[in-house]
Amino acid sequence: MLPLTDRLLQVLAVEKTPFRTLAVSALLLALLALLLRALGQAVVFCRRYHENCRRLRCFPEPPRKNWLLGHLGMVNSSEESMLFLNDLVATYVHACAWWFTAWYPIVRLFHPAVIKPVLLASAAIAPKDNLFYGFLRPWLGDGLLLSSGEKWGRHRRMLTPAFHFDILKPYMRIFNQSTDIMHGKWRTLAEAGPVSLDMFEQISLMTLDSLQKCVFSYNSNCQEKASDYIAAILELSSLVVRRQHHLLYHFDCLYRLTADGRSFQRACDTVHRFTAGVVQQRRLALSQLGQEAWLKSRQGKTVDFIDVLLLAKDEEGRDLSDRDIAAEADTFMFEGHDTTASGLSWVLYNLARHPEYQERCRAEIQELVRDRETPEIEWEDLSQMPFTTMCIKESLRLHPPVTAVSRRCTEDIKLPDGRVIPKGTGVRGRACPPLNGTPTSPKVPGFGAGPV
Numbered sequence: 001m002l003p004l005t006d007r008l009l010q011v012l013a014v015e016k017t018p019f020r021t022l023a024v025s026a027l028l029l030a031l032l033a034l035l036l037r038a039l040g041q042a043v044v045f046c047r048r049y050h051e052n053c054r055r056l057r058c059f060p061e062p063p064r065k066n067w068l069l070g071h072l073g074m075v076n077s078s079e080e081s082m083l084f085l086n087d088l089v090a091t092y093v094h095a096c097a098w099w100f101t102a103w104y105p106i107v108r109l110f111h112p113a114v115i116k117p118v119l120l121a122s123a124a125i126a127p128k129d130n131l132f133y134g135f136l137r138p139w140l141g142d143g144l145l146l147s148s149g150e151k152w153g154r155h156r157r158m159l160t161p162a163f164h165f166d167i168l169k170p171y172m173r174i175f176n177q178s179t180d181i182m183h184g185k186w187r188t189l190a191e192a193g194p195v196s197l198d199m200f201e202q203i204s205l206m207t208l209d210s211l212q213k214c215v216f217s218y219n220s221n222c223q224e225k226a227s228d229y230i231a232a233i234l235e236l237s238s239l240v241v242r243r244q245h246h247l248l249y250h251f252d253c254l255y256r257l258t259a260d261g262r263s264f265q266r267a268c269d270t271v272h273r274f275t276a277g278v279v280q281q282r283r284l285a286l287s288q289l290g291q292e293a294w295l296k297s298r299q300g301k302t303v304d305f306i307d308v309l310l311l312a313k314d315e316e317g318r319d320l321s322d323r324d325i326a327a328e329a330d331t332f333m334f335e336g337h338d339t340t341a342s343g344l345s346w347v348l349y350n351l352a353r354h355p356e357y358q359e360r361c362r363a364e365i366q367e368l369v370r371d372r373e374t375p376e377i378e379w380e381d382l383s384q385m386p387f388t389t390m391c392i393k394e395s396l397r398l399h400p401p402v403t404a405v406s407r408r409c410t411e412d413i414k415l416p417d418g419r420v421i422p423k424g425t426g427v428r429g430r431a432c433p434p435l436n437g438t439p440t441s442p443k444v445p446g447f448g449a450g451p452v
C-alpha cells in the first residue's frame with residue numbers, strides 16, 4: 001500500500017508526514033475493501049442471474065425491454081396494458097417468465113390449473129410478495145393483507161366474525177343511505193341536461209362513505225363535500241400504483257425525496273391521525289365505563305368494525321393493541337373501497353352495453369319493491385334477485401377488481417405439467433376469463449369480453 005500512498009501524496013502535492021501516510025493508507029484500504037465487496041456481490045448476482053435463467057428456461061418468455069430493466073414498465077394500469085395482457089394470455093395460455101428487472105424474476109400464471117398449486121401451498125411456502133404489497137406497508141402497517149406467519153394466523157382467527165356474510169345485515173341501512181345520496185346527486189345533475197361523469201370516481205366516494213360509516217361509525221358527508229381523510233385515501237391508492245411502475249421510486253431513500261413520496265407521507269399522516277383518534281376515543285370510553293356498561297352504551301347503535309376489533313380476543317384471552325386495531329381498520333378501508341367501486345363500475349358498464357339485461361335487472365328489482373312505502377332493498381331481498389346476482393357475478397368474472405395475486409416461493413413448487421417454479425421466484429397469478437367472454441353456463445347472461 002505504501003508506494004501507492006506515496007504516489008497519491010505526490011499527486012495531491014501534500015507534504016509527507018507519518019500521520020498523513022497512515023490516514024491515506026487507511027482510506028485506500030477502505031476503498032479496496034469496498035471494491036472487493038462490490039465485486040463479490042457482482043459475482044453472486046451473475047451466478048444467481050445465470051441460475052435463474054437456467055431454471056426458468058422451461059417457461060416461454062415475451063421479448064424484454066432490455067437486459068437490465070427486463071419487462072419493467074411494460075405493463076401499467078392503462079387500457080393498452082390490459083390489451084397487451086390479453087395478448088400475453090392468448091399467446092402463452094398457461095404461464096410465462098417475466099423479469100421485473102434483471103434481479104427479480106417472476107412467473108406469470110394465467111391458467112387456473114397452474115395457479116391452483118400456488119394458492120394451495122401453505123402461507124409459509126408461498127407468502128405474499130413484499131415487492132408488490134410492500135409499498136402499502138407505511139400506510140396499512142401489519143394488517144391482514146400484509147402480515148404473515150404467526151401474526152397473520154392469530155389476527156385471522158380473531159377476525160373470523162368480521163368475514164361472516166351475516167355481519168353485513170345491520171349495515172343494509174347504511175348501504176341504502178349512501179346509495180341514495182349518490183343517486184340524488186346524479187338526479188340533480190341529470191335535471192340540468194345531459195351530463196358525463198367518471199363513474200369510478202362517483203362510486204368510489206359512495207363506497208368510501210359506506211365504509212367510513214361501517215368501520216368507524218363516522219359520517220364525513222364526503223359525497224357532498226370534500227373530506228381530507230377520504231381525499232388522502234384516494235391519493236394513497238393512486239400513488240401506490242404509480243410507485244410500482246417507476247424503478248427509482250422503489251428505493252425508499254429516493255422515494256422520500258420525490259414530490260410523490262412527500263405527498264404519500266402527508267396522506268399517510270392524515271389517515272393515521274384520523275384512525276388513531278377514533279381508536280383512542282373508543283378505547284378510553286371502554287376503559288372508563290368497563291366492558292358491560294360500554295356494551296350497553298353501544299346498544300341501539302350498529303356495532304362497527306372498531307367495536308369488533310376492540311372486543312376481539314385470542315385463544316389466551318389477549319386483545320389487540322391500538323396499533324394492531326388501527327392497521328386492521330386502515331386495511332379494511334383500503335381493501336373494501338377500491339374493490340367494490342371497481343366491481344360496481346364494471347357491472348354498470350356491462351349493463352349499459354346490454355340494455356336487454358339491464359331491463360331484466362330493473363324489472364326484477366321493481367317487482368321486489370313494488371308495494372313498499374320506501375323502495376329500499378332489504379337483507380332478505382338479496383337472495384330474491386337471481387338474474388341481477390348472475391349479472392354481478394358474470395361481470396366480476398370478466399372484470400375482476402383484483403386482477404392478480406402475488407406470492408414469493410420459499411420452496412420449489414411443482415406445476416401439474418411437471419414444470420417447477422424455482423424457490424426464490426416471484427409468482428403473479430392472474431386468472432383470466434375466456435377471451436371471447438363465453439359465460440360459465442347457458443343460463444348466465446353473456447356480456448362478451450368488451451374492449452378490455
Ligand code: HEM
Nearest residue numbers: 128144145156331332335336337339340343401402405406
Ligand atoms: C368485489 C369485492 C372484493 C374483491 C374482488 C376482493 C378480492 C380480494 C382478494 C383477491 C384478496 C386476496 C389478496 C391476496 O391474497 O393477495 C383479498 C383479500 C382481502 N380482502 Fe378483499 N375483495 C373484495 C372486497 C373486500 C371488502 C369489502 C373488504 C373489507 C371491507 C375486503 C377485505 C379484505 C382483506 C382484509 C383481505 C386480506 C385477507 C387476508 O389476507 O387474510 N375485501 N380480497
